[in-house]
Structures are given as structure tokens and as C-alpha cells.
Amino acid sequence: MRETVITPASIANPKTHYGDAKASTRHFITQRVTGLINVLFLGLLLFIVVRLAGQDRADMVSVIGNFWIGVPLALLIAIAAVHMRNGMRDTLEDYFAGSMYRLTMLLNTLFCLIVGLAGAGAVLKIVFWG
Amino acid sequence: MAMSIIHRATGIANYAGMALLAIWLVAAAADQEALNLVNLVYGSWFGQLVLFGFTWSLVHHMLGGLRHWVWDFAAMMEPGQRELMAWATLAASVVITLLIWTVFVWMA
Numbered sequence: 001m002r003e004t005v006i007t008p009a010s011i012a013n014p015k016t017h018y019g020d021a022k023a024s025t026r027h028f029i030t031q032r033v034t035g036l037i038n039v040l041f042l043g044l045l046l047f048i049v050v051r052l053a054g055q056d057r058a059d060m061v062s063v064i065g066n067f068w069i070g071v072p073l074a075l076l077i078a079i080a081a082v083h084m085r086n087g088m089r090d091t092l093e094d095y096f097a098g099s100m101y102r103l104t105m106l107l108n109t110l111f112c113l114i115v116g117l118a119g120a121g122a123v124l125k126i127v128f129w130g
Numbered sequence: 131m132a133m134s135i136i137h138r139a140t141g142i143a144n145y146a147g148m149a150l151l152a153i154w155l156v157a158a159a160a161d162q163e164a165l166n167l168v169n170l171v172y173g174s175w176f177g178q179l180v181l182f183g184f185t186w187s188l189v190h191h192m193l194g195g196l197r198h199w200v201w202d203f204a205a206m207m208e209p210g211q212r213e214l215m216a217w218a219t220l221a222a223s224v225v226i227t228l229l230i231w232t233v234f235v236w237m238a
Contacts, residue, residue: 032202035195042192045151050234054169060158077151084148087141111145119152122159 027086034083041076048073061130070127074120081116085109133216137194143187150184185230190223 010016048069052060064070088108096104154172157164171177197219200206206215 032199036199038195039192042188045188046230046234050238054173057158057162057165060165064155064158077148080148084145088145091138091142115148115152118156119148122152122155125159126155 027089031083031086031090034079034086037076037079038083041080044069044073044076061126064123064126065130067127070123074123074127077119077123078116081112081119084115085112088112133194133219137191140187140191140194143184144191147184147187150180182227182231186223186227189226189230190219193219193223193226 006018011018048064051063064073085108089105092101092104092108150172154168157168172181197215200215206212
């Protein structure tokens with residue numbers, strides 16, 4: 001993240017090389033690909049929630065404990081966490097710069113790591129240890 | 131303009147809402163008592179209100195993302211088409227959310 005003042009002229013002038021050509025393209029493609037995969041995630045999530053909302057532990061273990069439901073669910077939660085971090089990055093880039101951006105981005109990464117690991121970890125725990 | 135703001139707002143709501151899913155799954159992985167507490171909170175009127183909002187937020191963000199996917203192919207970008215697609219996603223998100231809750235919650 002650059003510390004210099006950004007003006008419309010510096011963005012319009014290609015010689016300033018405003019932005020990060022490689023990283024920005026990668027973020028864009030990552031966001032579109034993970035976003036499309038998230039459609040599958042919502043489908044599976046709808047099934048899981050409709051089937052298991054308010055149910056007791058034994059019932060949840062019997063459904064999520066199925067390898068072919070639990071493992072894809074864990075994988076899709078991890079992919080959703082990547083999408084979350086990437087999307088929040090876009091927002092943070094708009095409102096913060098310099099050290100404040102790095103701090104908020106660190107918190108963003110931590111939150112997505114915790115949610116992703118806790119969610120996927122809990123599912124995998126149910127799959128492999130009941 | 132408004133749709134861009136709503137897309138970002140629903141994205142942030144989904145960001146926070148994913149913590150609710152993680153809490154539910156962690157409680158289920160832990161023990162019955164923790165799960166009972168989560169079921170009590172999520173099953174309360176306030177919990178249901180939040181989950182209803184979360185449902186709409188997820189559906190709307192998904193449709194908004196698909197709209198962006200269409201734009202990536204440089205389609206539906208003309209004036210008129212854009213507004214049509216904006217209203218279509220807004221209407222579809224409300225209809226799909228109400229359908230999900232009617233079929234799976236209120237009538238179940």
C-alpha cells in the first residue's frame with residue numbers, strides 16, 4: 001500500500017503504474033472463481049440447515065458425519081473464507097491506507113482464518129471422530 | 131450505485147454471519163449442552179430474525195455476484211438492461227428468501 005496521495009491523474013496515467021497489476025488480477029480472478037463455487041456452498045448449506053436446524057447432536061453427527069457431505073462442506077467453508085478475506089480487502093482498500101490498512105488487513109486475515117478453521121475443523125472433527 | 135452499496139453491505143453481513151455458522155458447527159462438534167444453548171439462541175425470535183436477514187443477505191449477494199459474472203462477458207451493460215437486471219436481482223432475492231422460509235420453516 002503506497003503512502004503517496006492518489007489523484008485521478010495518477011490513476012489515469014499508465015506511467016505511474018498505479019495499483020498492483022499481478023496481485024490485482026489474481027484477486028479479481030480468485031474472487032470470481034470462489035464466488036461461483038460459493039453457489040454450490042449455499043446449496044449444500046441450505047440442505048444442511050433445513051435438515052439439521054434445531055436438531056440434537058446425534059442427528060447432526062449422522063448427517064454431517066457422512067464423508068461425502070462432511071468433507072465437501074469443510075472444503076466449501078474454507079473456500080468461502082478465502083472469498084470473505086478477498087471481499088473485505090476490497091472494502092479496506094477503499095477506506096484505509098498505510099499502516100492502518102495493514103492493521104485492518106491483519107485483523108481481516110485473522111477473522112477469516114479463525115472462522116474458516118473453526119468451521120471446517122468442527123465439520124472434519126464430526127466426520128472423523130463423531 | 132445503490133445496488134453496489136447493497137452488494138457490499140450484504141457481503142459484510144455474510145462475513146459476520148459466517149461466524150454464526152462456525153459457532154453452530156463448533157457447538158455440534160463439542161457436546162450436546164453447547165448445542166442446546168446455540169439452538170436456544172438461534173431458535174429465539176431474535177435469532178430467527180437475524181437468520182432471516184442472513185438468508186436474504188446470502189441470496190442477494192449470490193444474485194449480485196451472478197450479475198457481475200454476466201457483466202464479465204460484457205453482456206447486459208446497456209442503459210435499461212442494467213436497471214432491469216438490478217430490479218430483477220432485488221425482486222428475485224426477496225422472492226427466493228420468502229420461498230425458502232415459507233417452504234422450509236413456516237409450512238414445515
